[in-house]
Amino acid sequence: MxxxxxxxxxxxxxxxxxxxxxxxxxxxxxxxxxxxxxxxxxxxxxxxxxxxxxLPPTTLASGTAIPWRRSNVRHTSNELYVDIVETLSVTLAPSGQPLLAFANGSIAFTCKVSGVPELLLTLTTPSGRTGVERSMQLPVFHPCVRLARWREQPGILSFVPPDGRFVLAGYEVDLLGDQPLTMSNKSKVPNLNLPATVSVQTGLGPYGADFEVCLNISTRFVGNSSGHSSSAMSSLSNNLNRPSATRAASGDAKTPVIENLVVSIPIPPTVRNVSDLRPSKGEAHWDPGDGALEWRLGAKEVASVGSAGAVLRCTVVGPAGDEDVEDAAAAAGMTSLRVDTYDYDENGAYQSSTPDTKTVTNGKIEKDVGRVKQNAVLMPTSATVSFSVKGWLPSGIKVDSLNLDVRKSKGLGEGVRPYKGVKYLTVSRGGVEARC
Known part of the structure; x- marks a missing residue:
């Protein structure tokens, strides 16, 4: 207005x-x-x-009007839900060391309570409630949050919520801490415990036209996805007054499971074709219009990936005019062979004095240095992995309690105890990037 x-x-x-x-x-x-x-x-x-x-205006306990809550709110079922969603963004060096790691989180709140409720939400971390202030950097809050209470006691949110669903708070978490990554403190970098990571090896094969992508999945995030839906939505342990078939009785999911796993490998535009896709798990597809190779793994493939991980090997084909490499592949199965190639010159001798020589001994062919240099520009420079995990947050922030102050609340009704539930979700849309 x-x-x-x-x-x-x-x-x-x-x-x-x-x-x-x-x-x-x-x-x-x-x-x-x-x-x-x-x-x-x-x-x-x-x-x-x-x-x-x-209608009389909605007022606080102190008598001041509430601009974000409409008057005479009535609900037949009184429910309170907290959804914490974090977006993961990580960049890994070729050595596997993290260069940067951030998590952008938001706390979505759903209030379906009659009257004017006074709520108190307490957050905690593995190091206790004192670690919330260090974890939640650059926090932003809905106008309903009392900032004075947050400054006095970080981790405690006191507020009168709007009716329905809204964003209670947003924040950013630096998973690497305050110190930048250097050679001196490289061993002190915290373990991120990422659900999935990738690594890329380029320049493989006799002509350097092959590359290999290795996908590693943490065994902590591999489980039965069919039975995970009930454990992903967990109710608060301090409020078990109402049974529910969709929410478990623990404060966090016991077995968080990785879902929607997709590995994307950007392909240079000079590549004419990506042939001989050989994934050990899942399905791989390359679309020249998208400019990227996608490798998808379903829930069954993810559950079957062991500690060795899954591997995808591909062969790139450069612009038209490059020599075919099938003769080298056929020669690789021979025990001993000497292959000499000559340049034809109409005005000169039939055989050149400096042949391009490749020797095959005991089934191993020496790399053609010239072709390897040509194919080096066709290799991918990075790979990203996308996934989602229910019941786990990279920052470790959790909801410790959600209390309703009956004395300060108005219009709740006698003997009303709202049902309270909480969910955690981590989303990474190409957020984990590995450079090579």
């Missing part, structure tokens, strides 16, 4: 009370010539105008 061209109100709950919306009843009354139900739009109408009863 704007007042004199300036934005005055942006809260949806308040706009529902003051802005007229078209309904089927209003259209029906307008069609027969009667005024609509909004007194503001029918100030000069007849006496048959329907008057909308004025």
């Amino acid at each position: 704007c007042d004199g061209g300036s934005i005055n109100t942006t809260e949806a709950n308040v706009l529902r009370d003051v802005v007229e919306t078209s309904t089927w009843m209003g259209k029906l009354l307008g069609g027969v010539g009667l005024p609509s139900s909004s007194p503001a739009l029918n100030a000069s109408s007849s006496a048959f105008a329907l008057q909308k009863p004025s």
